[in-house]
Amino acid sequence: MTSVxxxxxxxxxISKSFPGVRAxxxxxxxxxxxxxxxxxxxNGAGKSTLMKILGGIYRPDGGEIRIKGQPASFxxxxxxxxxxxxxxxxxxSLLPDRSVxxxxxxxxxxxxxxxxxxxxxxxxxxxxxxxxxSSIEVDARAGDLSLAEQQMVEIAxxxxxxxxxxxxxxxxxxxxxxxxxxxLDLVRRLRRDSVAVVYVSHRMPEIAAISDRxxxxxxxxxxLTDRTExxxxxxxxxxxxxRDLEEFFPPRGAADGGVLLQVNEGGNATISDINLTxxxxxxxxxxxxxGAGKSALARAIFGDRPFTRGTMQLNGQPFAPRSSRDGIxxxxxxxxxxxxxxxxxxxxxLRDNAALTLRAFxxxxxxxxxxxxxxxxxxxxLRALDVRAARFDDPIRLLSGGNQQKVIIARxxxxxxxxxxxxxxxxxxxxxxxxxxxxxIRDLANRGxxxxxxxxxxxxxxxxxxxxxVMHEGRIVGECPSGASEEDVMALAVGHGGSVxxxxxxxxx
Amino acid sequence: MTIALPDTALHRRAGSLTRHINxxxxxxxxxxxxxxxxxxxxxxxxxxMNFLRRAAPLGVLAAGQVFVLVSGGFDLSVGSLITLxxxxxxxxxxxxxxxxxxxxxxxxxxxVAVGLINGIAVAFLKVxxxxxxxxxxxxxxxxxxMWSGGSPRGYLPDNxxxxxxxxxxxxxxxxxxPLSVIVLAIVAVLAWWGLHGTVFxxxxxxxxxxxxxxxxxxxRVDLTRISAFVISALSAVTAGxxxxxxxxxxxxxxxxxxxxxxxxxxIGGAQLMGGRGSITGVVFGALSLFALxxxxxxxxxxxALRDTAQGLILISAVASGAYRxxxxx
Ligand SMILES: Nc1ncnc2c1ncn2[C@@H]1O[C@H](COP(=O)(O)OP(=O)(O)OP(=O)(O)O)[C@@H](O)[C@H]1O
Ligand SMILES: [Mg+2]
Numbered sequence: 001m002t003s004v005x006x007x008x009x010x011x012x013x014i015s016k017s018f019p020g021v022r023a024x025x026x027x028x029x030x031x032x033x034x035x036x037x038x039x040x041x042x043n044g045a046g047k048s049t050l051m052k053i054l055g056g057i058y059r060p061d062g063g064e065i066r067i068k069g070q071p072a073s074f075x076x077x078x079x080x081x082x083x084x085x086x087x088x089x090x091x092x093s094l095l096p097d098r099s100v101x102x103x104x105x106x107x108x109x110x111x112x113x114x115x116x117x118x119x120x121x122x123x124x125x126x127x128x129x130x131x132x133x134s135s136i137e138v139d140a141r142a143g144d145l146s147l148a149e150q151q152m153v154e155i156a157x158x159x160x161x162x163x164x165x166x167x168x169x170x171x172x173x174x175x176x177x178x179x180x181x182x183x184l185d186l187v188r189r190l191r192r193d194s195v196a197v198v199y200v201s202h203r204m205p206e207i208a209a210i211s212d213r214x215x216x217x218x219x220x221x222x223x224l225t226d227r228t229e230x231x232x233x234x235x236x237x238x239x240x241x242x243r244d245l246e247e248f249f250p251p252r253g254a255a256d257g258g259v260l261l262q263v264n265e266g267g268n269a270t271i272s273d274i275n276l277t278x279x280x281x282x283x284x285x286x287x288x289x290x291g292a293g294k295s296a297l298a299r300a301i302f303g304d305r306p307f308t309r310g311t312m313q314l315n316g317q318p319f320a321p322r323s324s325r326d327g328i329x330x331x332x333x334x335x336x337x338x339x340x341x342x343x344x345x346x347x348x349x350l351r352d353n354a355a356l357t358l359r360a361f362x363x364x365x366x367x368x369x370x371x372x373x374x375x376x377x378x379x380x381x382l383r384a385l386d387v388r389a390a391r392f393d394d395p396i397r398l399l400s401g402g403n404q405q406k407v408i409i410a411r412x413x414x415x416x417x418x419x420x421x422x423x424x425x426x427x428x429x430x431x432x433x434x435x436x437x438x439x440x441i442r443d444l445a446n447r448g449x450x451x452x453x454x455x456x457x458x459x460x461x462x463x464x465x466x467x468x469x470v471m472h473e474g475r476i477v478g479e480c481p482s483g484a485s486e487e488d489v490m491a492l493a494v495g496h497g498g499s500v501x502x503x504x505x506x507x508x509x
Numbered sequence: 510m511t512i513a514l515p516d517t518a519l520h521r522r523a524g525s526l527t528r529h530i531n532x533x534x535x536x537x538x539x540x541x542x543x544x545x546x547x548x549x550x551x552x553x554x555x556x557x558m559n560f561l562r563r564a565a566p567l568g569v570l571a572a573g574q575v576f577v578l579v580s581g582g583f584d585l586s587v588g589s590l591i592t593l594x595x596x597x598x599x600x601x602x603x604x605x606x607x608x609x610x611x612x613x614x615x616x617x618x619x620x621v622a623v624g625l626i627n628g629i630a631v632a633f634l635k636v637x638x639x640x641x642x643x644x645x646x647x648x649x650x651x652x653x654x655m656w657s658g659g660s661p662r663g664y665l666p667d668n669x670x671x672x673x674x675x676x677x678x679x680x681x682x683x684x685x686x687p688l689s690v691i692v693l694a695i696v697a698v699l700a701w702w703g704l705h706g707t708v709f710x711x712x713x714x715x716x717x718x719x720x721x722x723x724x725x726x727x728x729r730v731d732l733t734r735i736s737a738f739v740i741s742a743l744s745a746v747t748a749g750x751x752x753x754x755x756x757x758x759x760x761x762x763x764x765x766x767x768x769x770x771x772x773x774x775x776i777g778g779a780q781l782m783g784g785r786g787s788i789t790g791v792v793f794g795a796l797s798l799f800a801l802x803x804x805x806x807x808x809x810x811x812x813a814l815r816d817t818a819q820g821l822i823l824i825s826a827v828a829s830g831a832y833r834x835x836x837x838x
Contacts (some may be wrong), residue, residue, distance in 0.1 A: 304725060328727040344727055345718035347784040356715055358729035364709040373708075411726065 008033045008166050008196035009054075009085075014063035016049055018398075020191070020390040026063070027222045029215045031165065033194040036187060038201065038211035038228070040240055042430040043402030044216040044388055047200045048090050051169045052401040054198075055087040056080035067165070068448040071350040078107065086163030090170045090200075090401070090428065091340070092150050094157075097145025101125035102155045103142050105352040110256045120144055128156040133182050147338050148233065148290045149172040155183065155476030158259040166190060167198045172206060176290040176456040184210050192456050202430050204233045205459070216240055235481055237317060248435050249463035250442040252482060257281040259316075260420050260450035266310035270296040271474040274310065278419060283441060285465030286454045287489050293474040294454045297336060298421045301452070302334040315418065328357065333417035337424035339401070341385065343408050346397040350389055351378045354410040360413075372414060381410045384438060401428035420444060458486045529757020530557040533675030533777035547807045554684045562676075562687035563755070564799035566748040570766060571773040571795040572700040572788055573606035576737040578774050579704070581717035581783025582631060584639030584738060586645035587745035587770060590623055593621055593653040594749025597760045599663035600656055606666035613669075615763075616746045623649060624742030628735030654760070661758040670725075673754020689751050693792075696747060701788040702741065713737055717783025765816075768823060774799045776809030798822070808825070 007030035009436030016024040024046045033038040039047050052058045054065065065072050067083050068291060074080040080087070101122045102109075109122040125138045130471065134152045136145065143155060151174040158166060168187075172180040178204075187210055189199055201207055205230065207214060214231050216223040216239040221240045231239075238244055254306070257280025266274035271293040278284050286296045291481060299305040303321025312319040313453055314330055321327040324334065329338045335343035345353055355373045362373065379392055385406040396404055405425070426434045441464060445451050455461040461468055468480040470492035479491040541551070550556040576780040594616050600715055601612040623645060630641035675688040704710040715723040716733045723728050726756050745763075771781075777794025779786030801822065805815045 068643065324725050325727045325729065334725060336725055341719075342721050345722055346714045347718045347780075348714055352711060352715070355711070356723070356726040359708045359711050359715075360723075360729075362708045362711075364707065366708045367706065368708050370708075401589045444726070 004385060007031060007066075008068060009198070010062045010066040010069075011050065011054065012066065013063075013354075014050065014053060015061045016046075016053060016058060017061055020221050024053075024060075024220045027217065027220070028063075028501055029222065029225055030363060031196040031198055033164070034191050036191055036197040036199055036211045037211065038199045038207045038214045039217065040201075040207065040214055041217035042240055043433055045240075045430075046220040048169055048218060048400075049169050049379075050217070051087065051089070051198070051327035053169055053201065054080065055089070056086060068413050080352065081107070081161050081163075084164040085167065086161055086165070088154050088158045088169060088171050090173070092147070092154055092174075094142040094145075094150055094153060096141070098141050098142055099138065100129075100136055100142055100153055101138040102158050104128060104138075106157065108161055119443050120414060122305065125156065125159065125247075127170075128159050131159070132156060146290065148179060151175060152179070153168075163195065165196045165198070166290045167200075169200045170202065170276050170428050171199075172201060172203060175433045177458050178289060178494070179362075189286035194203035201455075202426075202434070204236065204430065204431065207236070208233060213342055223378070227241045240430065248431070248438070250439050252466055253281055253442065253446045257448055257450075259320075260314065261301070261452075262313040263307075264311050264313075266307040266312065267298060268296070268300055268305065268308045271300065271407070272309070273475050274300075274307075276476065277468065278452055280418075280448045280450050281445050281452040282464050283445050283453055283469040285461040286452060286471060287456075287458065287461045287467060287468050288471035288493050291494065292454065292471040294471050295423055296474070297471065298334060298452065298454050301308070301327070301419075302332055302421055325360070328361070328415065328417065333415060333420045334411040335405075335412065335420075335422045337427065339404055339408065339427070344396055344404060347395050349393045350382060350387065350396050350407050351375060351401070353407050354378050354382060354414065357411050377503050378410075378414075381414060382407065385410055385413075385440070386433075402430050402433040405437070406433065409437065413440075417449070421452045421454070424456060425453060426455075426457065434460075440482070458489060462486050462489060462498060521803055531749055531778055531787065531790040531793060533773075533790040533797055536776055537793045537800060539796040540797050540804060544800050544804050544807065547804065551803075554682075558676075558683055558685055558687055558690065560799070560803065561690045561693070561796075564796050565689040565693035566673075566751045566755075567766070567769055567773060567799055568792045568795040569656040569696045569744050569751065570748040571709075571777070571791040572769040572789075573777050574767075575700075575774045575777075575786045575788065575791045576704060576713060576740045576783065577638070578779045579717045579783060579786040580713045580734050580737040581720065582737070583771065583781075584627060584741040585639065585642040585746075585767045586623060586627060587651055587741060588763035588765060588767040589649040589653065590620065590742060590745040591749035591752060591766055592760060593619065593649050593656075593763075594746050595665075595753045595758055595762050596653045596657040596661065597751070598669055599661070599665050602663075602666050602669060604664050606668045609666055609669045613750065615722075616750065617743065620733065620742040620746035621739055624739030625735065627742070628738035631738065632734040634733035636660075657760070659760075661697060661760055662822070663752050664758060665819065669750070670754035673751045689754070692747065692751060696744065697788060697792050700740075700744075704788055709733070709736065714784055714801055717785075719784075720803045728744040765819075769798060769819065770795070772819065772823040772826055775823070 010030040012028045014024055014027045027050060041047050053060045056077040056079055072083055104125040105121050110117045122138050129136055132152055132155060136149050136152060155171060155420060172183055180485050190197055199211055211228045213225060214224040214228050259277055260280045261278040263274050263276040286294050286297060300307045302324055303326045304324045306322055319330055321330060355378055358373050381496045382392060387403050387406045389403060425437055441451055453465060468483050468484060468489055469476055470478045470489055472493060545552045547643040552562055574584055597616060598612045601615055602608040627642050627645050630636045631638045663787045671688060672692060673689055677686040710734045713729050715728060716730050720730050773795035776797050777790030779791060779823060805818055
């Protein structure tokens with residue numbers, strides 16, 4: 001029965017509906033031991049729903065799951081884990097007040113004579129983190145970790161139960177390039193150990209690099225399963241979106257507008273010696289490893305965690321925001337990287353989320369639907385960005401990540417700031433939506449806005465920006481002109497290549 | 510990407526029906542039917558109006574409390590503020606009807622002050638609202654005791670008590686119409702407008718749902734929270750003025766009302782961690798709770814048992830709220 005070729009996991013004819021939405025219809029796929037099986041599809045194609053069914057979070061309306069040929073059904077996540085399934089969910093779900101070690105062993109705590117064995121727990125957690133080459137402290141409070149570190153802990157948690165089937169739903173979305181490549185190494189090692197890996201990702205290069213077979217979902221149905229070699233990125237994208245994507249990165253503009261933002265010797269507790277210029281019509285990319293201070297730079301300019309040293313000018317005027325509200329009032333907008341924690345009011349409707357900034361600055365006693373906050377205008381904006389949802393008055397938590405991000409973009413487009421700071425604008429977003437967001441970014445620049453784009457996704461930062469500013473350990477260590485290679489940027493980001501003594505050194509010098 | 514089911518229209522209708530029928534309304538209808546079975550006079554206009562009259566202060570209180578709940582906090586100080594309002598009114602007027610206007614103005618002034626203190630402690634000093642308003646509860650109680658010398662003194666002039674007891678007679682359709690029911694209606698309409706009809710109301714929802722996202726979108730989270738506490742305090746003073754007309758001056762008029770108000774909100778579908786609630790819901794939640802007390806009374810249960818029942822109801826209401834939240838229904 002358990003010959004090498006028989007699948008470790010089969011999902012057969014799975015269907016699942018939510019009120020008003022058919023998320024999955026008759027989807028089948030199988031994963032063999034030692035195989036990495038990628039699941040691809042646009043935002044909302046049903047990938048996470050399929051994975052949640054496998055993890056015992058949702059019950060399918062129809063279909064069958066087989067583990068090593070045996071029919072299985074899971075009423076609870078614990079039953080899925082007992083069947084040897086480890087899942088890294090797209091939504092991070094750590095208990096913020098527990099330690100890293102406690103989170104990792106959660107639900108399978110080691111005990112001695114019925115009492116929690118803390119030493120064993122911490123040792124076990126440390127060992128798993130070491131396998132991930134992560135230096136996260138096992139006693140740290142989970143809530144204090146960065147998004148990338150939390151993601152690492154989630155991965156460790158899934159590995160803790162030594163699963164024979166490992167499901168990874170966009171595990172690299174929050175990771176920087178070097179962390180992501182370490183994760184891919186780990187997946188290769190797991191494959192050698194005959195683990196069956198189901199891998200969901202929007203990063204095409206990853207899929208090509210790691211997977212053996214690909215299954216493509218579209219609108220809740222399976223399009224096909226094929227060997228990865230037979231699926232060059234072009235074909236894969238065509239299967240996913242149902243058409244050719246003419247251009248992924250939009251052509252750069254030629255506009256050389258005046259200086260919009262000037263930062264002189266800016267610094268605070270996390271970053272220092274920041275000198276930066278953003279012109280109108282320009283997309284300035286900010287690259288760097290996790291923890292290099294990219295996000296701190298964005299927050300300082302926006303006014304959320306202000307600079308304590310140095311000066312800024314916006315439009316030639318002195319600009320010293322003390323709060324995000326100050327920043328917005330002066331004409332700056334910010335899309336945070338941690339969408340769930342900082343961007344979305346999850347229980348409120350799409351429309352309410354899209355109108356949030358308008359309402360922050362409207363008269364308190366005005367009608368909530370006055371002027372541009374009216375349903376008609378809001379719906380128009382949402383449709384213009386191709387936001388897909390059953391109803392625009394549904395709570396936004398029901399949406400897929402890409403659609404959520406578009407709603408936040410709609411929020412800022414309504415305010416139309418002079419300078420828009422995008423932090424990780426396409427984290428967890430499908431190829432088609434990525435292309436759409438790049439087009440929006442470029443369009444804003446062409447209309448004379450200045451764009452600062454923080455990104456850990458190297459192809460993106462190199463492909464979209466007119467210039468890339470590279471950060472390392474809280475400082476700007478260099479700058480690359482458009483057309484620089486990913487290697488150039490990476491060399492600066494890891495602290496080689498640029499001379500730290502002379503900030504903003506040109507690329508490769 | 511979503512695929513509309515063939516029967517989407519049907520689904521939608523069913524969905525929006527269940528979404529728009531509030532739990533508070535359903536619970537109220539069930540409980541009131543039980544009350545009416547036990548004591549048919551309650552469905553006569555006079556009986557029903559009298560029921561509404563006595564439930565009105567709780568309705569007013571819940572309509573204010575829900576602002577704080579939706580903004581993500583609790584206001585436990587309202588009960589003691591009611592006590593302070595009643596005792597304060599008797600101290601200020603000393604029974605002199607010509608001082609009623611001044612007394613009411615002073616009470617609202619006190620209300621604003623208490624609301625500001627709660628709000629500032631929560632918004633600027635970052636004290637969790639449960640602790641902050643528990644502190645205010647104790648302080649306000651202390652002030653009430655000091656002011657009145659520890660025992661209820663004086664009495665309230667009749668024109669002050671009118672808000673609780675005056676009844677318009679010979680009104681078409683309903684026969685009689687208590688002033689307090691009119692006050693409840695006005696407060697409900699004002700609160701509905703504030704929470705559902707203004708930009709401010711939407712900010713309260715956003716702040717309760719995710720204060721960090723609200724802040725990054727430019728909302729003044731602190732001012733929004735403070736306003737919610739002031740609104741709650743003003744509703745408490747209003748409820749206090751109404752209750753002053755019900756019974757005499759006593760030192761325990763407001764006792765326990767903060768929990769009743771919160772329970773009423775939860776029965777009406779408000780969510781304890783913020784971001785969800787409606788005025789229609791909480792007003793019916795208050796009527797439900799009052800119908801339940803009436804029922805327990807009609808069944809002849811002693812006070813101690815009623816208190817126990819109230820505690821259990823609070824817990825089960827909150828638990829079912831948490832369940833609804835988890836299942837997304
Ligand atoms: N709990 C839910 N209630 C209602 N609709 C839901 C729910 N969960 C998912 N959906 C809907 O089901 C569809 C599939 O969602 P799913 O999260 O599986 O997409 P996905 O392929 O994982 O997308 P992404 O790439 O953005 O993560 C979407 O239309 C989504 O809005
Ligand atoms: Mg997903």
